[in-house]
Amino acid sequence: MRLLETRSIDIRVERIKFSKYLLHPVNSKVLQIKKKIFRIPPAGTILLNPAQSFTSTRLILTYTRCLTVVGVLISTMETLKKGMETLSLIDLLEPQKSRRFGEDGKKNSSEGGDGVQREVYIPTEVEEDDLFSTSISSGINFDKYDSVQVDVKGTGDLPPKINCFSELNLRELLVRNIGLSGYKKPTPIQKTGIPLILAKRDIMACSQTGSGKTAAFLLPIIQFILQKGEFSSASSQQKPSCLIVAPTRELAIQIKDEARKFSKGSMIKSVVLYGGTSVGYQCSQIVRGVDILIATPGRLLDLVSKGAVSLDAVQFFVLDEADRMLDMGFLPEVKRIVSEGNMCCKTSRQTLMFSATFPYEVQSCAAEFLNDYVFVTVEKFKKRQKLKDILDDVGTLKTLVFVETKKNTDFLASWLSENNVPTTSIHGDRLQSQREQALADFRSGKYPVLVSTAVAARGLDIKGVEHVVNYDLPKTVDEYVHRVGRTGRVGNKGKATSFYDGNEPMDRTLAHELLKVLREGDIEIPEWMQGDNSMDDNGASSGFESHTRSQPVASTSVINNEEEENWE
Structure with a gap:
């Protein structure tokens, strides 16, 4: 043996x-x-x-x-x-009875107190070299978002925002990994948030998912750990320098992969803890050393109570998606993490909170956990939310949504699905089998919304389309007519909705031709598109309005969208 x-x-x-x-x-x-x-x-x-x-x-x-x-x-x-x-190391950390039996005394440690067999899952970790190829790079196409307003409120001297990563004087290792990640320009939250964190300020940031907020807090934290030069080693009880608490395992895993990506080539160790996974496996990861610990509240408290993790050395405490955490009822657990983990007081650590919304409960948490914090609000974009509102209004109508790029096809479909709008997508990079499956799901009504590029949809006979949305307007009026013509066929009623951005050159170029088509089709023109007072010689417009008129064959809405929301 x-x-x-x-x-x-x-x-x-x-x-x-x-x-x-x-x-x-x-x-x-x-x-x-x-x-x-x-x-x-x-x-x-x-x-x-x-x-x-x-x-x-x-x-x-x-x-x-x-x-x-x-x-x-x-x-x-x-x-x-x-x-x-x-x-399972938890078997070794607990008394023999709890190690050998369920809570109700049933044999088999994978049974719970209700006698139901529990799955013990050990995740497969993404290879380090694959992190850069599988991740979605923020900050790639953000030239058009320079005008996005970021409000910063706080006491004392506040550092100015940056316009490029080179202004930060980051370690060479970080600069290299940022480049490998495809980041060319910081996002609005990164331009403001990174300098504030590097200035050792607590922040409460209202910024949406997909805005680049993960990199906004990971980059300065990794910079500080590298500068300090003190890294964790194998020990029976780990004391991470950074604790990041997330509401869901999916978000926790995503943050961990981002941390591994940005710290590649260094001695920084990142570990993730979440429920539904083998505790033994996670403990085996912890005891090797952990500098950045990402965790969901329940599993973290479990291992803190067993002495596997101590939080008394935490210098950076991050609460990500705080509003969602509160909605899921995790506030008591978060408070226990601070108290039972022996975390130092808020004046001796740096605390960072990120939230898409800022309700009263989040404000109370900020007051309790943060010290003299800076409040950062990134202007909220309305295009995706407006699309969701439209789709909610039309209910189960089979809707074909046209976007310009393949990348945005996946982004938009994922966002809609995450916001309870069943959506599938097709584009040129999909395998034929994947395209056919997406079309079959759309036709059957399993996914009533199909997001597609115009190229992918070209030549396809997609029957039963009741609503067409031009999320991105086409480059020519002929393409516009072709898209709109996919709905309301064979004498049936149909509906078409288009988003118009007066700040987008291609939309302005199409504006006058679009007006002609609408007039020829006897379609009511929104006020903001009519006359010289609301549309200048370049076709630019102002205002925001959704207008729909029922027609025997097709009705058309044109929505003015000055505030783009396309976090690529």
Whole structure:
């Protein structure tokens, strides 16, 4: 029977009983099991003595290598669970009863108190080199958003916003990883938020998902950790420098991948904790070392209570999507994290809160957790929300939404789906089988909204379209007529909605031709598009209005959209 060969392990034991076998510390540098001697590195020494027994308290294992093999001793010494996939460190940290049975005494540790079999999931981690190819880069097409207003309110001297990453004097490693990520220009929240965080100010930022806020707080935090030059090492109890709390496992995983991406090539270790996953696997990740800990509230509290994590060394405390966290009822858990984790007071740490909205509950949290904070509000964009409102109004009408780029096709479809509008999409980069499946789902009504580029939809006979939306106007009026003609066929009623942006050169170019088409079709023209007073010689317009008129064949709405929302 092999326990250890070349893998190193550091074990501290405080009298623990597995059946009749006792483990306790000794001074020798060997492990004795049934008179068989196994060499162990100086980092840890234990002796197994089956002749004695004590009451179990706890056993803490610290791994210094990823593939350390540890034996879990149960009824006889002949049984050894081998490998991280079958090892649950929580079994070793809890009393034997809770380790062997469910809460109601049922056998099988994967059963809960209700007797239902629980799935123990061990996630597959994205390879480091794949992080840059699978991520969505923010800050790529943000030249058009320079005019976005960012309001900053706070006391004292506030640093000016930046216009490019080179103004930040970041470490070379960070600069390289930013470039590999495809970031060419900071987003509005990054332009303002990064300098504030580097100035050691607490911030409360109202910024939407997809605005680049993750990089806004990760980049300065990683910069500080690199400057300090103190990194975590293998230990039975980890004390991260940065704690990021997120409401969902999906967001937590996303933040962790971003942290790994920006810190690639450094000694910074990022670990994620969330429920529904093998606790043993997550503990095995923690004990190797953690500088940046990303976690959902419940799982974090679980491991804090067991002593696997201490928060008394946290210098950066981040609450992401705070409004969603409160909606999900996590406020008591967040308060417990601060108190039970022995986190230092708010004047001795830097706290950063990010929220899409700023209701009273979020304001109260900001007052409780933040110290002399700066309030940052990024102007909210209305185009996507306006589209959602339109789709909500039309209900289950089969709607075909046209966008200009393949990337925005996926962005928009994902955003609508996340906001309870069942949506699928097609574009030129999809496999044929994926396109056919998307079309089948659209035709069947499983997904009543289909987002597509004009090129992908060209030549396809998409039957049953009741509503067409030009989210991005086409470049020619002929293409506009072709798109609108997809609805209201065979004498049936149809509806078409178009978004018009007077600040977009292509839209201004199309404006006069579009007016002609609307007049020829006897379609009511919105007031802001009529006359010389509301539309200048370049076709630019002002105001915001949605207008719809029912027609025997097709009705058309033209929506003025001065405030673009396209976070690519």
